[in-house]
Amino acid sequence: ILDASKKKRLTKIFLVVSNALGVSVFGSLIIWSRIWKSRTRTKGKREEEDLELPLFDFTTIATTTNNFSPSNMIGAGGFGPVYKGNLSTGQEIAVKRLSKNSGQGPQEFKNEIQLIAKLQHRNLVTLLGCCIQGEERMLIYEYMPNKSLDHFIFDHSKRGTILPWKKTFDIVKGIARGLLYLHRDSKLHIIHRDLKASNILLDNNLNPKISDFGLARMFEDDEKEGRTRRVVGTYGYMSPEYAIDGKFSMKSDVFSFGVLLLEIVSGKKNRRFHHPDHHHNLLGHAWLLWKEDRALNVMDACFKEYLYVESQVLRCIHIGLLCVQKFPLDRPTMSSVVFMLENEGAISTQPKQPGFFLERCSSVECSTSRNEEFYTENMITISVPNGR
Structure with a gap:
């Protein structure tokens, strides 16, 4: 049986250790949070730097498209909706906004930028820039008044x-x-x-x-x-x-x-x-x-x-x-x-x-005749993003 003084000592030790552990865990969480935010910012900056394209801020694009108004929407595809916009310079643009429900994703977004940004030909569409802010991903193209073929x-x-x-x-x-x-x-x-x-x-x-x-x-x-x-x-x-x-x-x-x-x-x-x-x-x-x-x-x-x-x-x-x-x-x-x-x-x-x-x-x-096979070649399964 422990006497009263020993119990007091053990209680103090327990409290000190508990407090130390609590402070340590809390401090670790703060440090981890800062590191995570720093890495996220760094990743975003690296992503922007890797693109080698003019960057448009979200506010500018929202303004040019009348806050992504349905009346400005000119189409939709596997990437997401496409909006018509007008820059302050008077230039007309087409804005492809990556949808959360898109059949394509961030990888396809980056892939499209990295490829077409390095291509120049009169029969290829011209990419003017992009917008990356938070989870928003947008591509800004020259506007084609006659739509698609x-x-x-x-x-x-x-x-x-x-x-x-x-x-x-x-x-x-x-x-x-x-x-x-x-x-x-x-x-x-x-x-x-x-x-x-x-x-x-x-x-x-x-x-x-x-x-x-x-x-x-x-x-x-x-x-x-x-x-x-x-x-x-x-x-x-x-x-x-x-x-x-x-x-x-x-x-x-x-x-x-x-x-x-x-x-x-x-x-x-x-x-x-x-x-x-x-x-x-x-x-x-x-x-x-x-x-x-x-x-x-x-x-x-x-x-x-x-x-x-x-x-x-x-x-x-x-x-x-x-x-x-x-x-x-x-x-x-x-x-x-x-x-x-x-x-x-x-x-x-x-x-x-x-x-x-x-x-x-x-x-x-x-x-x-549902059970009859009419194809002469092997049946195939294809995953296809939504077309425009």
Whole structure:
């Protein structure tokens, strides 16, 4: 049994130790908090320094977009909403604001900046700067008054008058030159991975500019092919090797360009294409007509009401089918595509069967025979960010 004096001593020791531990823990928490805040600030500063771009403050962007008013919203995509803004200088801008529910995230944001900030070409959209504040991430681009290509090629009321064949052919060549720059002429050798009609913006003079580089990848000089377990992009434009095996290369972009080219000529969407005589997609339909020597029937009927050059239309269909061939090695490079587009009589090869040459079940067949398999190739699962 301890006497009273010993108990007092032990109590004092216990209190001293407890207080010391409490002070130590409290002090550690304060120090850790300061370190965390410092690292967060440092990380933010490093992120800003790494971007090598003009930085806009949040207040400026909020003011230019009327506090991100719905009336200023001009579109939305996998990245998030896009707003029109007016700087104090009078310059019009487009602001892409990263959404918390976006299919893309901070990595895609940084990826887009690091790639496009180093690219300069008349057929690529110009990035003016960015805004990073707290969790806010925004990209500031030059404003494109004519929106994107899909607003024209899939709207037959605009095709013949606003987008006649001559201008359409110029747009095709412009897109091809922009893609060639990404693949060969830029020092970075970039694979876009999401080339589609809604990612082709049109300026005041309807000149095409490739946009949306969030999913793009850079290749080294000796690198020919990449592979990923997370297949991202837009169904209908993906090449078979990318959609099924996750393999991507410059030839994957060539496939996407071929799909886009056939969509431009036909005014039809590949994925939503329907025909009363068969259940093929647009690629299969074009291929069937090509084999029957009726390729001109692929052309949008609205062009027939206005002036068009038959040889150019057939050339585009021919090149489109070469680009969407099933196997990557059979597809031309973008340098060959540009050469063929700009030179009549430059095409010497015949297209082979396109990728995804298979018949889909009709709505009636699907509803009456759910357990029957109508695809002739392996079924695939694709994770796709929301399109614009």
